[in-house]
Amino acid sequence: MSSPLLRVESLCKDFGGLEAVKDVSFEVCEGQIKALIGPNGAGKTTIFNLLTGVLAADAGSAVFEDHQLLDMRSHEIAALGVGRTFQTSLLFDQMTVLENVMVGHHLHGRANMITAALRIFGASAEERQYRKVAMEALERASLGDLAGRSAAALPIGQRRLVEVARALAAEPDLLLMDEPAAGLNMRETERMGEIIQEIRDSGVTVLLVEHDMSLVMHVAEEILVLDRGRRLAEGTPREVRSDERVLAAYLGEVAD
Template identity: 50%
Template sequence: MRTAVSGHLEHPAGNTAAILLELQNVHKRFGGLHAVDDVSFKVAAGSIKAVIGPNGAGKTTLFNLIAGNLPVSSGSITFLGRKIHTQKTHQIASLGMARTFQNIKLFHGMSALECVMVGRHTRSRSGFFGGMLSLPSTWKEERAIRARSMEFLDMLGIAELADVEATSLAFGQQRAVEMARALALEPKLLLLDEPAAGLNIYETAEVARLICAIRDMGITVLLVEHDMSLVMDISDEIVVLSFGSKLAEDTPANIQKNRDVIKIYLGEDEAV
């Protein structure tokens, strides 16, 4: 199955689509460890781009740099034409970037709907004093946030679970709630950190469908993932990391034939 849109992207070296995110010579050092080593690539608007590599390749560290969870040691990260590598996570989120995490992070004691409503915080205008004074405008906004959050739960097929405590749901359902919470920000760029981790084959197929549906909504997707079937099926372009450095960047078809990529995954120089 090849569900990514074909024909709207060119080879990475000659991509003419609008660039949403750009990394230039990004480094991250932890003492003597070079976790990310001179990584550069671009993400075109309207695309699904994957970052892959063996364990310890620097994938999650790279995501943390992009989202502002970690500061870069050197280099630059540009989002929507603005340098963001010196900004805080909430500032980057307010520009239109959302993310999920490899380990699901939901709030204990909250329903699925309430967890998604939290994701609308950047869209809220009432503020602390409006909530404290219980103004009519605050209640109106609260109703609007609730209704919009229900729409995202419905889009992901879990609207009937809205009132269930989120952390009591099955693992795949929790993953869907987390994705709905990220979508509640109505981002321009969605970072997905191993969205298929811990899912069975049927849940993984559903995640693939959802990611393509998100892209079709006009949201650009950058994902880190170990499931190669998922990556090859839905990605427009793939970046391969090895020991913190960019080993390759190309289309899925070319990545599958790249001998250097084959070596790091199989330890041998054979075609897959």
């Protein structure tokens, strides 16, 4: 396996006494699909928010290439090549599929999504280039045919893919995906798995948060398991699947 592209050490985040992320360390190697799993409230989305400058960490380190992400702002992190998709759908319903993806090319963090949306209509000199990058990203998510459709008309399965295309349009080296298969049926989930593998094959490293275990076990090379903010286990799908601490954490969730 190649060298780490992202190295997270002793990451901590507390929300008024709730230890949402407690002393979490892990690495993501270049070219890898790594999964981050755990029961509801384990701290997965919080980790993505810390890595993308949406939230400030209380302690720890997150080095991407040679850059300390925890010292940087969202737009700087995006410009560096760290992209993300969101757990809840964030499409602009008034815009077409293509325009939504063009926003990704301008996107400098979630805070500026509206500004980015407005900007794409003004930048005529660069617009053709934006369209080209966005079209390529749509093709990678097998959505080329839908470019001119209104985003409002799309079913959830296609909305999820548009979000993936939008993240790809920012041309990331590392893509953080937060539950890309949420709300998808089995067929759509399988297709999402293929697309995640194609993204990796195109040279993008993937850190995947996902509750669909068949998807995780199928695409991830390595899995980190969190429970209540803490690192519970880490290993290959086979190792994690048979780890008693992991089974207990998930059984606890079912029992709750």
